[in-house]
Amino acid sequence: MAGLRAILSAALAASLAGAMPGLAEGGAGSPAYGIVKDAIPVSLTGAAGNAARGRMLVLDRRVGLCLLCHSGPFPEERFQGTIGPDLSGIGARLSEGQIRLRIVEPARINTATIMPAYFRTEGLTRVAAAFRGKPILSAQQIEDIVAFLTGLRDESR
Amino acid sequence: MSAGSRARAVAWIFFAATQTVAGAEIPLEERRSGYEFMSRDTRAMQDDDATNPGVFWVLDGEALWNRKAGAAGTACADCHGNARVSMKGVAARYPAWDAARRRPVNLEQRINMCRTERQKAAPLEHENRDLLALTAYVAHQSRGMPITIAPDKRTEPFLNAGRATFMRRQGQLNLACAQCHDERWGKKLAGTTIPQGHPTGYPLYRLEWQSLGSLQRRLRNCMIGIRAEPYPYGAMEFVELELYLMWRARGMKLETPAVRP
Numbered sequence: 428m429a430g431l432r433a434i435l436s437a438a439l440a441a442s443l444a445g446a447m448p449g450l451a452e453g454g455a456g457s458p459a460y461g462i463v464k465d466a467i468p469v470s471l472t473g474a475a476g477n478a479a480r481g482r483m484l485v486l487d488r489r490v491g492l493c494l495l496c497h498s499g500p501f502p503e504e505r506f507q508g509t510i511g512p513d514l515s516g517i518g519a520r521l522s523e524g525q526i527r528l529r530i531v532e533p534a535r536i537n538t539a540t541i542m543p544a545y546f547r548t549e550g551l552t553r554v555a556a557a558f559r560g561k562p563i564l565s566a567q568q569i570e571d572i573v574a575f576l577t578g579l580r581d582e583s584r
Numbered sequence: 585m586s587a588g589s590r591a592r593a594v595a596w597i598f599f600a601a602t603q604t605v606a607g608a609e610i611p612l613e614e615r616r617s618g619y620e621f622m623s624r625d626t627r628a629m630q631d632d633d634a635t636n637p638g639v640f641w642v643l644d645g646e647a648l649w650n651r652k653a654g655a656a657g658t659a660c661a662d663c664h665g666n667a668r669v670s671m672k673g674v675a676a677r678y679p680a681w682d683a684a685r686r687r688p689v690n691l692e693q694r695i696n697m698c699r700t701e702r703q704k705a706a707p708l709e710h711e712n713r714d715l716l717a718l719t720a721y722v723a724h725q726s727r728g729m730p731i732t733i734a735p736d737k738r739t740e741p742f743l744n745a746g747r748a749t750f751m752r753r754q755g756q757l758n759l760a761c762a763q764c765h766d767e768r769w770g771k772k773l774a775g776t777t778i779p780q781g782h783p784t785g786y787p788l789y790r791l792e793w794q795s796l797g798s799l800q801r802r803l804r805n806c807m808i809g810i811r812a813e814p815y816p817y818g819a820m821e822f823v824e825l826e827l828y829l830m831w832r833a834r835g836m837k838l839e840t841p842a843v844r845p
Binding site for chain 1 (some may be wrong): 624763771811812
């Protein structure tokens with residue numbers, strides 16, 4: 428069972444991650460990324476993202492989906508979620524690499540998390556045909572969001 | 585235990601740990617119908633039969649109940665008489681065991697079995713207006729009655745399968761029903777308050793649909809929301825989920841036809 432094997436190797440990687448850099452497979456055809464403690468220090472694309480595009484992705488309820496669960500410093504946006512923490516000042520609380528890991532593999536921080544792993548394609552159940560084999564966001568989109576969130580330094584809302 | 589089977593056992597435990605959620609069920613006394621999470625206006629719309637749009641379907645259902653159909657030329661009323669008497673409490677115990685098929689069937693399936701086997705008529709498609717109307721009419725006869733899914737050795741494996749589905753993470757977003765409806769009810773998913781997910785009002789009028797719809801239509805909406813491949817209408821998985829949801833809501837009162845946003 429290929430699915431089971433992928434999960435097993437992910438489990439192994441997870442148990443190693445605390446002690447040393449682990450390696451995990453990214454989305455289809457994408458390079459593996461390295462996890463150091465609770466962060467992915469290196470960009471998934473090898474380059475910095477575009478914060479303006481990242482802002483649009485975070486606000487887009489059909490693409491980023493972030494505001495379904497989170498609120499943030501977006502006074503113009505109605506109907507923000509209350510499931511996750513407010514994202515205001517997140518760039519002051521977490522490093523760029525910590526933010527990247529929380530989008531790529533939030534279960535490394537909290538195994539029971541409800542937050543989806545945005546770069547995951549393996550070990551999922553009954554994914555709808557249109558989304559099968561694809562991560563929720565591409566490496567580029569994740570880097571754009573990381574660039575935007577890293578710049579959110581003001582804790583006040 | 586061989587090394588191989590031990591590895592498989594470990595793999596299985598890990599699989600179970602990642603793919604299902606712990607599942608602390610809501611204590612009985614804390615359960616609330618979706619009705620209680622609605623705005624005052626929407627509650628008023630449900631409460632008054634003069635404004636509740638679902639009542640149109642109930643009235644259509646009453647006409648269909650008395651109309652002869654199929655090659656046998658019989659009406660539901662010819663076998664069951666006055667629905668106000670014979671159908672009272674029936675919807676409150678569905679899905680129910682079907683001895684011939686050796687599995688539980690839901691209310692729509694039971695109605696279609698009467699159509700094909702007794703009336704010798706073609707079965708009605710899921711979400712067909714007449715099927716919704718007949719189901720609403722039958723379920724309406726139990727309005728205000730408590731759900732009474734009785735413990736039953738025969739249906740137990742199906743109920744357990746439904747519970748397992750409820751706890752299983754699914755779809756590209758990898759979410760389980762329980763993560764929203766057991767663990768985070770009352771919180772806001774964007775603008776919508778997450779209800780506990782009780783099946784007390786079905787078929788019901790949903791403002792978003794501008795129509796009456798079945799419980800399975802609602803469940804498909806939640807599956808599409810988490811980007812999971814919805815089960816086909818009438819699938820065994822859905823009947824199992826319905827059975828679990830009804831058991832989870834045991835003792836709660838039926839509201840058909842309810843209104844939801």
